[in-house]
Amino acid sequence: MKRDLKNEPVVIYRTSDYFDANIVKGLLESNGIKNFLSGTPMSHCLDATRLFGAVDIRINVREQDAEAALKIIKESHEP
Numbered sequence: 001m002k003r004d005l006k007n008e009p010v011v012i013y014r015t016s017d018y019f020d021a022n023i024v025k026g027l028l029e030s031n032g033i034k035n036f037l038s039g040t041p042m043s044h045c046l047d048a049t050r051l052f053g054a055v056d057i058r059i060n061v062r063e064q065d066a067e068a069a070l071k072i073i074k075e076s077h078e079p
Helices: 017-031 047-052 063-077
Strands: 007-015 035-037 058-064
Touching: 007 017, 007 035, 007 063, 017 035, 017 058, 017 063, 058 063
Parallel strands: none
Antiparallel strands: 007 058, 035 058
């Protein structure tokens, strides 16, 4: 069985800030791009591990949506 690699998830954004991750996640969703968070569980994002940079939150999208997602993120961070 051949897999469609365009539907495989790819990481397009990394942060150590849970709130930043959710803002970007919502931004992508409001632009019609399905995505999901992976990495450090939320229960660890709000405690002391966050202070030591041990949090790694990733936003994943389908490979076919990666270019559009990166463009949206870049435009949202421009002044």
